[in-house]
Amino acid sequence: MLRIGILGCGRIGQVHASSIQQISRAKLIAVADASVSAAEAGAQRFGVEVRSVADILTASDIDAVVIATSTATHFDMIHAASASRKAIFCEKPIDLSSERVRICIDEIERSGVPFMTAFNQRFDPHFAALRERVVNGEIGNVETVCITSRDPAPPPVSYIEGSGGLFRDMMIHDLDMARFVLGEEPAQVFAVGSNLVDPSIGAAGDVDTAAVILTTPNGRVCQITNSRRSTYGYDKRLEVHGSKGMLRVSNVLENLVESAGNAGFERARAQPFFLERFGAAYLAEMMHFVDAVTSGSKPTPDAQDGLRAQMIADAATTSWREGRPIPIED
Structure with missing residues (x-):
């Protein structure tokens, strides 16, 4: 116990x-x-x-x-x-x-x-299944990864001011997921960002809309887009393309009922926020931590994973500010 x-x-x-x-x-x-x-x-x-x-x-x-x-x-x-x-x-x-x-x-x-960094999205059953199939070679060599993350609405500016910025706060989950599925460490990042959602976020020195391109030493490419606004629910998607095909995780919807009529086909909204979308992931990551500590094995992701994601976020922040690609420290 x-x-x-x-x-x-x-x-x-x-x-x-x-x-x-x-x-x-x-x-x-x-x-x-x-x-x-x-x-x-x-x-x-x-x-x-x-x-x-x-x-x-x-x-x-x-x-x-x-x-x-x-x-x-x-x-x-x-x-x-x-x-x-x-x-x-x-x-x-x-x-x-x-x-x-x-x-x-x-x-x-x-x-x-024992130490574990809480990157819960690795434990999402959909993302975990995709990653396992990538590792097993189902789509051959990974060539490109596309990650989309859009929150329904921005957090309070008081939170933004102490968060370290979008790249270190919101996108850091996506940067960890990129490492999780790319198969090698990113070597360079180029980032852009804008204020299109809330001017007060810009006044606090941050962006609310951003994109990055990560490249690896072998030329693999990952594109990540983030926004603090999504009118249709919590938008979280992942796609991995390889030499033999493609794997994709689409949005998890509030329900799977689809209707059809004169206006066409209609489906439910995406789940409202990350708490609903990743409920199973939060439980799975804590189960992993408990199992690892009680069995004497090493929990993962560990502190080094936390550091690597932070280093990429730091480089992305610098790239956005300076408008140029930034190499990611070894």
């Missing part, structure tokens, strides 16, 4: 708490949050104790922590959990600075604690 404490009782912390309580080999012991009311609400919802962050990080009755707090707090919490020899499940990004991520990796390797 893996005994777990949750650090952060916001939206994503509650998602992880719900997942833990569905896993027979795990037990949620306590929650903590900088907001007393949020911590108490989370504790009441999940029937557990409220403790301070420090108490959870040092508790003898807790084996692992889920870090679901704001990004700026991750660095210190990782070090504290590592010093207490607790397994760590950390929301992306590990930190907004690649150099600080490297410092975290050094600490994790020194202590030997």
Whole structure:
């Protein structure tokens, strides 16, 4: 039985708490949050104790922590959990600075604690099935990858200001997915971005509409498009083209009912947001973490995966600002 404490009782912390309580080999012991009311609400919802962050990080009755707090707090919490020899499940990004991520990796390797970066989309059953078929050679050598991500509406500007920007916040999932299916590390990125959705996002120094082209040493190409607006629901699609064919994951719709009449064919909207679209993925990633820690195997994606995605996001941000292709550091 893996005994777990949750650090952060916001939206994503509650998602992880719900997942833990569905896993027979795990037990949620306590929650903590900088907001007393949020911590108490989370504790009441999940029937557990409220403790301070420090108490959870040092508790003898807790084996692992889920870090679901704001990004700026991750660095210190990782070090504290590592010093207490607790397994760590950390929301992306590990930190907004690649150099600080490297410092975290050094600490994790020194202590030997299990560490998992929460790139939940790898665990989506549709994406995972596509990737397995790519790895098994069904479409031959991968040549191009196309990823589309569009949120129904932008987050508050207060969130944008501390997020690190679209490339490090929203697109980082797509950058990890590109690595997951390309079969080799991207070597160069070219990024463009605009403000077409909300002028206040531009005033905060970010973009709400963006695209990148990633290229690998062997010439494979990945195109990613992001938007903070989608009028038809959460738009999430993945296509991989290879020398023998193509594999595609289309949008998951609210239902599969299709009607036909004089106006033509009609289908349902895409699911409303990422929480609905990736509900199964959130549970699957937590199950993987629990299984890995309890069996003594290494969880994946790990801190190095978090660093690689962050480095590509950093390069994409620089490319957007400078208007030129940027090589991705080895």
